[in-house]
Amino acid sequence: MDLETALKQCSVALNLFLNNRFTDALAFLTPWKSQSMYHAVGYSSILVMQAGMTFEPKDIDAAMTSLKESQETCQRFRKKTGIVETLTNLWYRQPADNLTEEQMHAELCYAEVLLQKAVLTFLDESIISFIKGGMRIRNSYLIYKDCQAMANATRNMENQSLHIHFRGGVNMGIGTFNLVLSLLPSRVLRLMEFLGFSGDREMGLSELRDGAASNSLRSILSTLTLLMFHLYITVILGTGEANLSEAEALLEPYIEKFPNGALILFYTARIALLKGNFKFAQERFLACIAAQEEWRQIHHLCYWELMWTYSFEQNWREAYRYADLLSKESKWSQAIYVFQKAAILSMLPEEEVAKLGENVVELFRQVDGLRLRMAGKSIPTEKFAAKKAQRYSLSNPVKLVVPALEMMYVWNGFNVVGKRPELTKSILATLEKAEEQLRDDPNPSEYHGDDHCVVQLLKGLCLRQMGRQAEAELCFNRVISSENDIKHDNYLVPYTMYELGLLHKQKGDINAAIALLENAKMNYRDYNMESRLHFRIHAALNTMGSFAAKVPPSRTPA
Incomplete structure (x- = not known):
């Protein structure tokens, strides 16, 4: 099997995969x-x-076994190095030179295998596995850097078709x-740079755009990475x-080539959802489900998205239907699905819950x-859900005020529903009703202050989306000024500052x-979903460009 034939055959397998013929693709390879x-x-x-879709131990074991075999196969094609050279590379790495085309591709494939092994290793619970995963990621990164140097040094290779595939990788x-x-917050990035x-980011996007446009075997991988980033x-x-316009442009050629491909239908639906076209999104997700039965896990991805499209419309009965399917079928995060x-x-x-035969208190427990x-x-989101559900473990459970809308915020859904002013207005009406019930509560619980602040934060989001900035600011300031009254939901003040x-x-x-933003970043610690907020703050400061770098952060104690 020569290199050129191998690449052509893998392209055939990739087409089988994108046409939902997953077993045929494996059999072909x-x-x-x-x-x-x-x-x-x-x-x-x-x-x-x-394995990433099912989270089943047998699938993870099968994938890891296959990766070990792949690593051995790739290793056979890599340039053989002596002991002295191997030890030298541990301390001072320099790009390999005088490699054949086959050896260059072996380096690239080896780096991919290391990266995939690292991802699977992180699914293990032990700290040893975490360290192993980190080392594999570092080795993968260093090999990719070597490959980049080789690609730049060999632009005029005789076999340009092989070089296109190498450059695309x-x-x-x-x-x-x-x-x-x-994407990493600055304090983490400084450690990574060390x-x-x-x-x-711009270099990363540029490289992936070049890869997506390269017509190489890995073009689809660059495209899917960009879609994951944007969507x-x-x-x-x-x-x-x-960036929905770029996402649509990236997907367009694949829609023509694989009109019934499950992945293509899924991303088409996701773009429609983010544009606020919920009806079309629902139709495309259902088409994705109907397109294939072989990988039920793709159905679960669609169930998750359908649950949210109906939640944005406050069609709670339909949203429940898909949450129920997820809780019964998917292993990815049972804690989140049940919550x-x-x-x-x-x-x-x-009375409607009773007709469905469900017990909300038992589910939260x-x-x-x-x-x-x-x-x-x-997992931070699971930890957040478990803490929210704690109040149902009391002898006299205390109801959460608007838990589905609060989780909508956790996943940044208010930015999506904001594309539909009439739905934002409907959610605001729900929040105002909850606010009124809290105000009229004759026996307020110890959670009363927290619940009031949750409602104010979510109200502020709706009002900001509707352009009612002064009222939104009032809601946000109510939360911040109530900091001393918040007993359980310690995430509220830093998130509201953001x-x-x-x-x-x-x-x-x-x-x-x-x-x-700097106040929220510097002066608050150990609250729920802290890392997620640091990611969002980092992204927000990046949108302000060089101006943000000129404003010194406040370091006054919280």
């Missing part, structure tokens, strides 16, 4: 996976994707590393302002016991915006 590095990497990549690897690292990493990362860990199901039911009248651990750590900072940015007062 199987005969050569122990003899061809590209067949090996293609085969193990599909298993890694499957470098684009994907270097671009992904730079993009991911650029360890030899660097993160330049998920910037929404959940950023300011919520997705979400209970939160949605909390928005329905009690299950949440803490369903939490997962990754690299020995609790939202107030965005409001000041919207008004054009950049100095006030930066001061609030």
Whole structure:
């Protein structure tokens, strides 16, 4: 199996995969996976994707076994080095030279395998596994840097078709590393830079765009990475302002080539959702579900999105339907699914919940016991949900005020629903009703102050989306001034400062915006979902460019 034939065959397998023929793709790659590095990497990549979707231990074990075999296959094609050279590279690494084309591609495939092994290693609970994963990521990054140097030094290779595939792989690897690292808050990024990493967002985006346009085997991987960045990362860990025009342009050629491909239908629906076209998004997600039965995990991704599209419309009965399916079928985060199901039911009248045969209190009580651990750590969103559900474990449970809307905020959903003013107005009416009930409560619980602040924060978000800035600012300031009254939801004040900072940015007062963001970043510690807020603050400050660097952070005690 020569290199050129291997690349052509893997392209066939990729087309099978994108046409929902997942088993056929694996079967096509199987005969050569122990003899061809590209067949090996293609085969193990599909298993890694499957393991990431199912979270099933048997799938994770199968993927890890396949990756170990792929690593051995790639190693056979790499340039052999002596003991002295190997030890020297541990301390002073320099790009390999005089490599054959086959050896260059072996380096690239080896780096991919290391990166995938690192990702799977992080699913283990032990700190040893966490350290192993970190070392693999560093080794992968260093090999990618070597490959980048080789790609730049060999632009005029005789076989340009092979070089296009090599260059496309470098684009994907270097671009992904730079993009991911650029998302990290500055204090983490400084540590990563000390360890030899660097993160330049514009460089990362540029490399991935080149990779997506390169017509190489890995073009689709660069495209999917960019789509994930634009349609998920910037929404959940950023300011919520997705680049939908670029996402549509990236997806367009694949819509023509794979009109019924599940991944393509899924991202088409996600773009529609973020544009506020919820009806079309629902139709596309249902089409994605109908397109294939082989990987039920793709159905689960659609259930999650459908749950949110109906939640944005406050169609709680339909939202419950998909939350219920997730809680029964998906292993990804049972704690979140059960909490979400209970939160949605909390928005329905009690008699309707009774008809569904559900017990909201019992569902909330299950949440803490369903939490997962990754690299020995609790998942922040699950930890948040478990803490919110604690009040149902009391002998006299205290109801959460608007839990489904609060979780909508956790996932930055108010920026999405803001595209539809009539739905934002409807959610505001729900919040005003909750505010009135809290005000008229004859026996306020110890959670009363927290609940009042939750409602004020969410009201402020709706009012800001509706352009009612003065009223929004009033709501945000009520939360901040109530800091001493908050007993449980310690995330509220720093998150509200962040939202107030965005409001000041919207008004054009950049100095006030930066001061609030820096205050939230520097003066608050150990609150729920702290890392998520630091990601969002980092993204917001980046949108203010060089101006943010000129404003010194406030370091007064909180």
